[in-house]
Amino acid sequence: MLSKIFFLVSLIIYLLTVIFQFKKRGLSQDKKLSNYIIFIFLFLISLFFFISFYNYDFHQIQSLNREKNLVGFFEYFISEKTFGFFGVLAFFLPTFLLYSGLGLILNFRKVFFPSILSIIQIALIPILIGNITNNPEISGFWGDKLSSKLSTFFGNIGLTLILSFLIIIPTLLLTNPEYIFEFVSKIHQKISKNKEEEETTEENDIEPSEEYENEEENNPVSQKKKEKKKK
Numbered sequence: 001m002l003s004k005i006f007f008l009v010s011l012i013i014y015l016l017t018v019i020f021q022f023k024k025r026g027l028s029q030d031k032k033l034s035n036y037i038i039f040i041f042l043f044l045i046s047l048f049f050f051i052s053f054y055n056y057d058f059h060q061i062q063s064l065n066r067e068k069n070l071v072g073f074f075e076y077f078i079s080e081k082t083f084g085f086f087g088v089l090a091f092f093l094p095t096f097l098l099y100s101g102l103g104l105i106l107n108f109r110k111v112f113f114p115s116i117l118s119i120i121q122i123a124l125i126p127i128l129i130g131n132i133t134n135n136p137e138i139s140g141f142w143g144d145k146l147s148s149k150l151s152t153f154f155g156n157i158g159l160t161l162i163l164s165f166l167i168i169i170p171t172l173l174l175t176n177p178e179y180i181f182e183f184v185s186k187i188h189q190k191i192s193k194n195k196e197e198e199e200t201t202e203e204n205d206i207e208p209s210e211e212y213e214n215e216e217e218n219n220p221v222s223q224k225k226k227e228k229k230k231k
Contacts, residue, residue: 035104042101046094052078053091087140089126096122121167128163131156 082090126143130136131151136144151159 039101039105042097046097046101049078049082049090049094049097052082053094083140085141086122087126087129087136087138087143089122089129089140089143092125093122124163124167128160128167131159131163 082093086093123142126139127146127150128143130139130143130145130147133139134144134147139147147159153159154162
């Protein structure tokens with residue numbers, strides 16, 4: 001039952017990702033044909049994973065009937081190994097694959113930007129799940145082993161806070177990366193503007209002193225005073 005809930009949630013996120021990204025960005029006219037071919041390949045792989053995960057139950061893996069599987073033994077093998085390594089995050093792997101493919105055909109500023117963020121989340125989320133649940137069936141081999149080692153250095157609470165922070169940033173970038181880019185660019189513009197203002201104020205402070213010295217040199221009274229001091 002729990003696996004079916006995860007499957008349903010991942011399917012909803014999968015569909016919302018497609019609808020939201022296509023509606024927001026639209027297809028790019030400058031992409032090459034190879035980009036569309038790679039996107040179709042990733043899209044088909046993500047669908048294959050969805051079909052593979054549909055009949056999977058990580059609580060009853062040994063008693064699972066392989067004949068009920070829509071793809072057969074190969075599908076069963078893929079789902080078993082994927083869940084064994086990633087845990088419940090395997091349900092969301094199709095969405096990450098799809099998002100990586102969308103970066104090749106939609107109007108993203110950086111082509112590989114979605115893929116990099118997806119890899120970061122795939123690497124960190126199982127560790128966070130393993131640190132919270134301490135259940136290898138849910139967190140998978142990756143999350144269970146790394147969470148146990150990292151928790152010895154940072155502690156359970158410290159590791160949870162660090163991983164949560166590192167996961168939230170890619171999530172914000174996945175949902176609205178332009179906002180982050182604009183925010184960073186505005187900060188950079190303010191810093192450069194402040195530097196320019198400081199440079200102009202320093203120049204203005206230097207110029208009056210130079211003018212004052214020139215006036216003293218040209219003033220005959222000041223010249224006579226200097227001559228008297230020399231005598």
